[in-house]
Amino acid sequence: MPNPVTATHSLSPMLPDLSNADLRAKLQQRLDQKTKPVGSLGVLEALALQIGLILQTETPSLQQPQLVVFAGDHGLAARGVSAYPSDVTWQMVENFLAGGACVSVLARQHGLALTVADCGVRHDFLPPDGPAERAGLVVCKIAPGTADAFVEEAMSAAQCAQAMANGRALVQRLPGNVLLLGEMGIGNTSAASLLQARLTGLDIAECTGSGTGLDAAAVARKAQVLRAVLLRHEAATTPLAALQAFGGFEMATMLGAVLEAAATNRVIVVDGFITTAVVLVAHRLEPAVLQRCVFSHRSGEAGHAALLRHLGVSPLLDLGLRLGEGSAAALAWPLLQSACVVLREMASFASAGVSQKASDTH
C-alpha cells in the first residue's frame, strides 16, 4: 500500500521558480523611474518587486485578502509545556468567532476576511443540537487533539495526509490572491521548536522559548521535555516524518494550505514562530514556496530569529510581538498594500515632468 503522506504529495518539487529575469528587470526599472531617489523606499521596493513577481505583473493589485486561523490541540500540552490549559484553544476560537480576539479586531480594522479552521480542536463547535454551520468557521477536524508526542507520534501518516488535503481544499475554495496565516493551539510553540530543532540541526535549547509566558525555570523544563521527545522520535528525520511525529493538525492543515496557495501563485503572509515552522516544512518539500512568502515580523519567541536566519529571509516588522493568531500578518498587511500602490499609482519622472538625477541626464 502506498504511504498516504507520500502518495498525496510528490517528493520531487513541482512548483515553478519565479525568478523571471525579464519581469524582474521591468519591475526594477518601473520602481527606479518613480519620482523618488533610486532605492529610497528601501524594503518597500523589494516587497513591491516580490509581489510583482508572485502575481506576474508590473501593476500588482492585492484582491480579497484571506486570513485563516488554523486551530488544533496538542497531546503534548498535558506535559506542562505551556503556561495555559488546552481549553484556551477552543475558548479562543469562540473569541475569534465573536470578534473579540486580537486578530479579529485587526482583521476588521484592515478589511481582511477572517476564517477559523477547526483542524483538530478538543471541542465541538457544531454540536448535533445546534446550528449546522457558523459564520467564519470551517470544520475540517481530523481528531480532537493530537496524540502525546512524548509517547507516540502526534499523528498517523493518514491523518497527516488528510490534514494536508483539507488545507489544500480550504484554499481552493477561498477567493482572492493573498493568504495570511494565523494559528491557535495551546502547546504549538513546542511543536514548532521540535520541527526547528529536527530540520535545522540546532540544539533544542536554542529553539525553545517561553510561549504563552513560562518563566525561565519552566522554559528549562519545557526544553527537557522536548529533548526527550526528539530522542523518542530519533528516526523522524524527513520533513513529513517530523511533522507527523511532532506537529499539530493545525500545522499539517496549514502546510497543505501553503502548498496550495503557492501553487496558485498567491501571496502568502507568514505570521510568527509557528507559521514559520510550517513554512520551513513547506520549503523542504517545495523550495520555491519561499519566493511566495512575505515574512511579517520577527517574533519575540526564542528560536524565531534563528529560524528566519536559517531560511535566509528578513521580516518586515520587529515590534516585540509574541502572540500568534495571525496578528503580525494583519499588522504587516498595509505595507503590502502600500508596496502595490507605489508600483501602480506613483508618477514617473517622465509623467510628472520631474528632473532626473543630474548624472543620469549627461
Ligand SMILES: Cc1cc2ncn([C@H]3O[C@H](COP(=O)(O)O)[C@@H](O)[C@H]3O)c2cc1C
Ligand atoms: C489567551 C491566549 C490567546 C492566544 N492567542 C494566541 N496564542 C498563542 O499561544 C499558543 C502557543 O503558546 P504555547 O505553546 O505556550 O501554548 C498558540 O495557541 C498561539 O497562537 C494565545 C495564547 C493565549 C493563552
Ligand SMILES: O=C(O)c1cccnc1
Ligand atoms: O511567534 C508566535 O507565533 C507565537 C509566539 C508565542 C506564542 N504564540 C505564538
